[in-house]
Amino acid sequence: xxxxxxxxxxxxxxxxxxxxxxxxxxxxxxxxxxxxxxxxxxxxxxxxxxxxxxxxxxxxxxxxxxxxxxxxxxxxxxxxxxxxxxxxxxxxxxxxxxxxxxxxxxxxxxxxxxxxxxxxxxxxxxxxxxxxxxxxxxxxxxxxxxxxxxxxxxxxxxxxxxxxxxxxxxxxxxxxxxxxxxxxxxxxxxxxxxxxxxxxxxxxxxxxxxxxxxxxxxxxxxxxxxxxxxxxxxxxxxxxxxxxxxxxxxxxxxx
Numbered sequence: 001x002x003x004x005x006x007x008x009x010x011x012x013x014x015x016x017x018x019x020x021x022x023x024x025x026x027x028x029x030x031x032x033x034x035x036x037x038x039x040x041x042x043x044x045x046x047x048x049x050x051x052x053x054x055x056x057x058x059x060x061x062x063x064x065x066x067x068x069x070x071x072x073x074x075x076x077x078x079x080x081x082x083x084x085x086x087x088x089x090x091x092x093x094x095x096x097x098x099x100x101x102x103x104x105x106x107x108x109x110x111x112x113x114x115x116x117x118x119x120x121x122x123x124x125x126x127x128x129x130x131x132x133x134x135x136x137x138x139x140x141x142x143x144x145x146x147x148x149x150x151x152x153x154x155x156x157x158x159x160x161x162x163x164x165x166x167x168x169x170x171x172x173x174x175x176x177x178x179x180x181x182x183x184x185x186x187x188x189x190x191x192x193x194x195x196x197x198x199x200x201x202x203x204x205x206x207x208x209x210x211x212x213x214x215x216x217x218x219x220x221x222x223x224x225x226x227x228x229x230x231x232x233x234x235x236x237x238x239x240x241x242x243x244x245x246x247x248x249x250x251x252x253x254x255x
Contacts, residue, residue: 003233004030005031007032008085011087013035013036013090015036016192017188017225020223021226021230024223024229024230025226027055032057033081034057035061035070060077070122070125074126084135086136087130093115094152096199097150108157112158115158115159123137131177137181139162139163143252145163146246166243174241179232183228183232185220185248186249187213189219214248214250216249
């Protein structure tokens with residue numbers, strides 16, 4: 001019950017890493033606002049979590065690339081729960097492998113809105129409420145923000161921007177008692193990962209190749225990333241702010 005009675009917003013919270021965060025925070029007694037575009041998946045997860053407890057969940061339909069929708073969802077959360085203690089800026093997308101030659105400026109701008117501007121806007125709109133609770137911001141970035149990735153210049157750029165924002169906000173909001181950190185997941189077994197594999201000739205072989213990149217020869221799980229988010233959202237990490245925590249199973253080691 002490490003988050004009992006406290007409220008968290010999880011963007012992209014109906015599946016993948018976001019779904020893992022929604023499940024874990026509710027299991028720890030939290031009040032969870034699941035923000036996502038997909039109504040069916042969001043409502044189903046909220047119903048499941050409410051049936052299990054001990055926390056409580058609500059689903060709020062929200063396209064985070066639209067700032068006005070994000071603002072409305074945050075205000076609705078505070079109205080529902082009476083407070084806000086954490087926002088997990090998780091919603092985002094990794095496009096198929098695309099060279100810079102084939103990536104249009106318009107496509108980049110769309111990706112920037114979804115992956116980065118939504119993180120900025122979510123933080124901005126949450127901050128007035130987080131100041132009251134001495135709350136936290138957790139940004140879900142990516143290991144490729146610092147490692148780079150072939151045929152993913154746009155994606156890597158948006159994720160690197162999240163890290164810069166994390167550190168700048170940690171400095172700006174530290175005087176208010178608000179901590180800001182980022183998690184940099186590596187290869188995590190999520191629907192997005194499996195959707196990527198499904199575009200290839202041999203999906204299972206591709207997934208195994210990805211699994212073999214980690215020192216443990218497996219991909220990470222959404223729950224494992226969620227446990228880091230829970231650590232960053234509680235007093236267990238009271239002296240941690242402005243950090244980009246690499247959660248990649250050692251994939252960047254042992255060249």
